[in-house]
Amino acid sequence: MREQIIILDEVDSTNIYAKSRMTELADCTVIRAKRQTAGRGRLNRKWVDLGNGNLFMSFVLKPSDTFCEVYSNLTQYLSVVLCKVLEEYGIKTQIKWPNDVLIDGKKIAGILSETVMQGSFFKGLALGIGVNLNAAQKDVELIPDKAVTALNLEINKQVDIDEFFNKLVNKFFENYDEFLSKGFEFIKSEYISRASFLDNEICVQVLNDTKHGVAKSVNDFGELVLDDNGKEFVLTIGDILC
Ligand code: BT5
Numbered sequence: 001m002r003e004q005i006i007i008l009d010e011v012d013s014t015n016i017y018a019k020s021r022m023t024e025l026a027d028c029t030v031i032r033a034k035r036q037t038a039g040r041g042r043l044n045r046k047w048v049d050l051g052n053g054n055l056f057m058s059f060v061l062k063p064s065d066t067f068c069e070v071y072s073n074l075t076q077y078l079s080v081v082l083c084k085v086l087e088e089y090g091i092k093t094q095i096k097w098p099n100d101v102l103i104d105g106k107k108i109a110g111i112l113s114e115t116v117m118q119g120s121f122f123k124g125l126a127l128g129i130g131v132n133l134n135a136a137q138k139d140v141e142l143i144p145d146k147a148v149t150a151l152n153l154e155i156n157k158q159v160d161i162d163e164f165f166n167k168l169v170n171k172f173f174e175n176y177d178e179f180l181s182k183g184f185e186f187i188k189s190e191y192i193s194r195a196s197f198l199d200n201e202i203c204v205q206v207l208n209d210t211k212h213g214v215a216k217s218v219n220d221f222g223e224l225v226l227d228d229n230g231k232e233f234v235l236t237i238g239d240i241l242c
Helices: 014-019 069-087 151-155 160-172 176-181 188-192
Strands: 004-011 031-036 055-061 094-096 100-103 106-118 121-131 201-206 210-219 222-227 231-235
Touching: 004 094, 014 031, 014 055, 014 100, 014 106, 014 121, 014 188, 055 160, 069 100, 069 106, 069 121, 069 160, 069 188, 121 160, 160 176, 176 188, 188 210, 201 222, 210 231
Parallel strands: 004 031
Antiparallel strands: 031 055, 055 121, 094 100, 100 106, 106 121, 201 210, 210 222, 222 231
16 A cells, blocks of 8 residues: 555644645645544635534645646546545536536535645645535535535435545545546546536636636546637636536
């Protein structure tokens, strides 16, 4: 087993923990916290801890001393890995570009990758993921702006968090090296087969701008190709709003 596992009872954020110790932590360390008091999403959004039995974790990845483009696709790689683990519980999953994992349109997990640099020297990545495994219906309803679910609510039984965690870590490292050498193309068909947004008319927030169009495809680099009345936009980052 190449990975080292650190389990914390409570932490502000597993990503902050990983980033602030990037030098000391070995490549492929996995940090998991039982409770997370200040979980973070993208653009300073919050990740809510829905109580005991939910998963908060970060992979510490230090594959090289310089940043490679493929590292930006690791969030998409992790979304596919997560879908496969969830499917072992008998449910159907969807991916919303770039890396949200949904069940029946409801968000069950969030992924946040943060890069640590020292000048031009790439120190590593904290690739964080939160998965709702055991939550109460009344609590998921309190999360603002989004339809949210948890695995226990979908399968009507308690989920064994240790078992789920082990499956996710094993599946992540199973193809990690091959993914790094082959890039997004390696997972493209598995990603596309779960992509719920393709061929839909969508709007995407890109920083301070909003782009509209039909989601035509996801290209070999994991970018979203939008068609706005014959004009094509290729998006590297963004948030599908509608
Ligand atoms: C994400 O951001 O979805 C990335 C979340 C990453 C969380 C993990 S937990 C371990 C590691 N340590 C951290 O501090 N973070 C990572 P974003 O796409 O910006 O979505 C954030 C939005 O999701 C919020 O504004 C809410 O609307 C919604 N949200 C918050 N908590 C949620 C939850 N528990 N389940 C589903 N949706 C949630």
